[in-house]
Amino acid sequence: MPPPGLSRREQLQARIKELIESSGVLVFSKSYCPYCVTLMLVLLMYGFSLEDGPEYQEVLLEMTGQRTVPNVFVNKTHVGGCDKTMQAHSDGLLQKLLTGDKEDYEYDLIVIGGGSGGLACSKEAAALGKKAMVLDYVVPTPKGTTWGLGGTCVNVGCIPKKLMHQTALLGTALQDSRKFGWEFDETVKHNWDTMKTAVNNYIASLNWGYRVQLRDKNVTYMNSYAEFVEPHKIKATNKRGKETFHTAAKFVLATGERPRYLGIPGEKECCITSDDLFSLPYCPGKTLVVGASYVALECGGFLAGLGLDVTIMVRSILLRGFDQDMANRAGAHMEEHGVKFIRRFVPTKVEELEKGEPGRLKVTAKSTETDEVIEGEYNTVLIAVGRNACTSKIGLDKAGVKVNEKNGKIPVNDEEQTNVPHIYAIGDILEGKLELTPVAIQAGKLLARRLFGGSSVKCDYVNVPTTVFTPLEYGSCGLSEEKATELYGQDNIEVFHTLFWPLEFTVPNRDNNKCYAKIICNKLDSDRVVGFHYLGPNAGEVTQGFGAAIKCGLTKEQLDSTIGIHPTCAEIFTTMHVTKQSGEDVTQAGC
The missing domain is CATH 3.30.390.30 (FAD/NAD-linked reductase, C-terminal dimerisation domain)
Known part of the structure; x- marks a missing residue:
């Protein structure tokens, strides 16, 4: 029994821990709950201890992140609710937990995705003495662009974006400098190739650095595409098509997102996305940016800052999800400094008029409010209308992981756990969470510490600061x-x-x-x-x-x-x- 002198909450916590320690299969339930009744029929074959759940629920929420009943523990391990327990039963996991039998898995942890979150999680797991593997494979864009280890942020996101934004700010600083007394006679112009080469050389150094870090931490790295073939088993396919198979006790999904396309004729043949822009081998020239996301405004902003003719085509509002007063002010500043906006239009077709680097393209667009159709010619069209989670082709159905069919996002509890107890997810693919690199890194580290280090600290997704690098x-x-x-x-x-x-x-x-x-x-x-x-x-x-x-x-x-x-x-x-x-x-x- 709990020692005297404790508060009611402390007594309940002590009692729960006592029950967990002394029970093989422990079910917290409510007598009138149909899920509890269904689950108990399945658990009869295992034998179980039953505790009436209502008074324990708030304490259990703190301990497990699960508010509802039934709430099941097997051999001191938290399994979850009805769906997770039924899945664990069908997977044979319940029997293994109960008997203490452990599958002889090749790895303690396999992380699918070598972005910032996946790397942080795998390195932390390895630092805690676990055998970890990271698989990372970049599917080339329709233009054939690919990149190295490190994920979106390092290769085609935050890092090159901020460096090119800085390039544009330096151009403004040059103009300002004359008013502060700096005199220079040479015509000032920007060299795209010099900037692109410098930025990509720095990114290459980061790619190499990540590989060295994984090696030093004893994390196995494979440049292969991972697909589940069983709940605890994946198939890894490298760029030559060679397949290998690997098993793990736990998995972390950290596959990130890729740019979304519009589904219109000519876009994949003629247009680029942010995945292509930062290593584009030529100056894009007169550019149409399609979209009003932060990617659209940031890219359009720094291209205009380099002196290019930039037009942004907006379907509805700027920076959806952000404060609209601020978004409109940021857009107004861009417009005052030469960026043109075509509002309430969407493209319907892109045609190549002339090949080249850059070439010449014709864009047909229609109004979202009337029957008006417009046409325009550009050298480059950049599609930046949002991003899709990379979850549809990694065999999640074979592992039993539930996915939001509309957007590919993965629902998780407050411990980043999916509906399958041994599979977790972090980063941009989480449903309802912030799509920010530092968030993925924090979540990855804390998850590894909970899984392998005895920690109970969870990632706090509230009041996370962020910045949009518009001009x-x-x-x-x-x-x-x-x-x-x-x-x-x-x-x-x-x-x-x-x-x-x-x-x-x-x-x-x-x-x-x-x-x-x-x-x-x-x-x-x-x-x-x-x-x-x-x-x-x-x-x-x-x-x-x-x-x-x-x-x-x-x-x-x-x-x-x-x-x-x-x-x-x-x-x-x-x-x-x-x-x-x-x-x-x-x-x-x-x-």
Whole structure:
């Protein structure tokens, strides 16, 4: 029995642990639950201990991440609810757990996917003494582009994107420098090949570095395509078509996503995606970017910053899922600086008029609101309308893993566990989770520690800061204004906001009062900051620090009592006093 002097919750925790330690098969249930009754009929062959579940449910939620009953433990191992237990029964796992028999698997852990999350998970597992394998294989794009170990972020995402964004910022800095007294006579122009080569050389060094790290950590790496053939067995196929088979006690799915296509004539033959852009062997020239995702705006932004003619075709809204006030301001800044927008149109056909590097393409598009059809000629068409999870061709049906058929995403519990107890998933393929590299890395490390290190720490997906690297960068943390209104009600939030003019912009006399900052506060909770939004230079650096403060429960009063660093952009959050509701002017007149 639990020792005296404990709180009710502590007594329940102690009692549950006692039951788990002393039982072969333990079922927490409710007598009126039909799933419990169904499961017990199956478990009769094993014999089981039964505990009435209602009073234990909140404590079990903390311990297992599962709120519902039945909640089953076998030989001190948490199996899960009705579906997972039935699956474990059909797989023969229940019998193995009960008898203590362990399959002689080749690996303790196989990770499918060599992106940031998969690498972090496998290295952590190996550091905890487990035998781990990573399989990574890049299916070439329709244009034949492929890349090395490291996943989307390293090869065709965050890293090359930020470096090319920096290239564009340097171009702006060159223009500004004349106003600060720098004199140069040479005609300034940009060389695409020099930039592309430098960026790709750096990425190649990262690819090599990851391979060395895996070797040093004793993680087996295979450049092969992985497919489940059984719940604990995969087939690995290399680029020459050679097949090998491997087994593991546990699996982590970390396959990531690839760009989505529109399904229109000519797009795969004529168009590129972000998977192709960063290693494109020639300057793309006059470019049409199709889409309004962060990938579309970031790529369109830095291409325009290199001096190219850029048009962005938008079906509906900019940056879906982000604060729309901020998204529209970021778009307006791009438009003011030469990026053209075609709104409420979608392409219906792409035709090649002339081959070349770049060639010449004709795009036909139709209005989403009327019968209007337009045509335009471009050198390059970049499709950036979203991304699809890479889950449809890895044999998940053979492993019994449930997938959302609409988007390929995988539902998991708060421990990244799929409906199959020994298979987990992390990163961009998770349903309802943030598609961010640092999130995948954190989730991967913590998952390995829970699986093999006795940890109980879970990944926190709340209040994750992020930045969109548009020409005028947009950093955010927490809720959008729309989401905060939906959750708390318009009357229960207060929005403080202001325009501002960075000191660095004053001498070149550009973008006066185009930068913008706002915070969203919950009036029902001491004006706690539930949304942070910043549009201005160095948004990532600014947002990161405030992200930590928001995790600590930052309030408006605490911001007001913080002394800012002058002159900086970030200090604007310590002096903000105008509310949106007041309707007062937020234009800044000076320092």
